[in-house]
Amino acid sequence: MALCLIILSVLVWQTALLLDRGLTPQPQNRIPATLLAALFGATLLSATLPPIDWDIETSTALPKTAFRAAHAISYIVIAAAVLGVGLWSNPDTAGATVLLRDLLGLCGSVLLVAAFVDSRLAWTPAFVYTSVALLAGHSTSHIVTWMRNDGDDRLSWLIAAVLVAVGLIVFILRGPKRVS
Template identity: 30%
Template structure:
């Protein structure tokens, strides 16, 4: 009898241990981590090549586009091949989706911030963290509405349009809608990015990624 209960305890412990690992593997999180590390390394290299350490204004392409690419990687990792299993699981999967999203977002923000150290009030780590939040929020919302495969598209369109078309924008409203190219200390830009992250993240956490036809 003791041997029976001991084996059951070991099985339960193994399930508890391997559950998060299986979840991470099913979302290709290990591959996403490798790509995010590569993205951060490229951002550091690009910042050095642009002499961005001497002129903070030259950091704008890095601050705007590096979080965008990283958010696309995070969005791809939100794909689920077992949507039905997610909905019918005994343990609610929204907690795992929340941890998944927050962990990758925090890691991305920390890694990318290394590329823009210094000048924190201009285009330094605060701007990189803000843009990581905003871009990931857009991607998470798109994953819930369009599916993980196309989750990069709305963020790419929006950030690219702002980057290319906001050069002559002035006024308080531009600090809100043009948050990807604003200095790190702007309250309006931070508020906009934070709202996008919270709303987009909440939508994904509650609904999960939309099922995609033709994929199993």
């Protein structure tokens, strides 16, 4: 998890430099940068989800739900803090609130998918959905393009909150899917 967060920190630093240099001054150019940074953070989450050894995972006497909850919540909090600190210097230019909202929603979807399919592949639906949101125009449904909306859009925050809440609950209760 530490290596994933270091990679995420470097990505955020480079994204912030790109945005601060004015290379992407228009809001329509800011959207891909923030979406891809959030997607990368959620993709790194899927790399940390499978246990190291399934035999140890299934033979422990301690309740695994507490460990799963601590793992998932700590990753989301640390990744959100890294992204927030990296881009909060100029929230209007960098879209820090949009980035945090998108990170929460995408991490929730990764956790939800990891409970049902191989957790190493849990990033793929988030990638497909982000690609659809990037390619879809603003005339498309609000539910499809919630990641492209402004940081103060309440419906977008509600969708992200539902995704992260449902993803956390399902992942904590079911755990990652066992791969044989």
